[in-house]
Amino acid sequence: MSSxxxxxxxxxxxxLPLVGLFARVAxxxxxxxxxxxxxxxxxxxxxxxxxxxxxxxxxVAGLVGxxxxxLDYNPAPLVLGLVLGPLLERSLLQALTIxxxxxxxxxxxxxxxxxxxxxxVAFVTPAVxxxxxxxxxxxx
Numbered sequence: 001m002s003s004x005x006x007x008x009x010x011x012x013x014x015x016l017p018l019v020g021l022f023a024r025v026a027x028x029x030x031x032x033x034x035x036x037x038x039x040x041x042x043x044x045x046x047x048x049x050x051x052x053x054x055x056x057x058x059x060v061a062g063l064v065g066x067x068x069x070x071l072d073y074n075p076a077p078l079v080l081g082l083v084l085g086p087l088l089e090r091s092l093l094q095a096l097t098i099x100x101x102x103x104x105x106x107x108x109x110x111x112x113x114x115x116x117x118x119x120x121v122a123f124v125t126p127a128v129x130x131x132x133x134x135x136x137x138x139x140x
Contacts, residue, residue: 015022025033045054068075099105107113 041058042055045058046052048054065075068078095106107116
């Protein structure tokens with residue numbers, strides 16, 4: 001397997017002379033830049049599997065993102081979940097395979113139990129703090 005060093009240095013050598021051109025892209029008005037980005041995204045989605053379904057997934061994801069932004073929802077958690085979901089699923093399958101399907105094997109070792117407890121604390125703490133900050137109504 002190659003370490004990828006050759007590709008990184010090649011990209012660096014290619015990018016250094018073109019830095020001015022890349023910086024000038026930021027000066028293009030969004031009304032001209034965004035349609036070009038949209039076309040490139042659609043081409044990339046289609047070229048990945050030569051399947052128009054992927055382009056429709058792109059369109060639906062774009063509409064969901066637009067709606068989330070219009071309704072003041074932060075789309076970052078959704079994107080993070082979509083990006084990390086397959087990795088998490090693969091890792092869970094690998095861990096269950098190692099544990100021969102026994103779910104207790106996920107927290108059988110000390111470090112795994114500590115990390116799971118820390119994740120549970122990190123998950124529950126914001127809700128507990130929000131409840132603790134709510135003012136208590138005076139008794140009648």
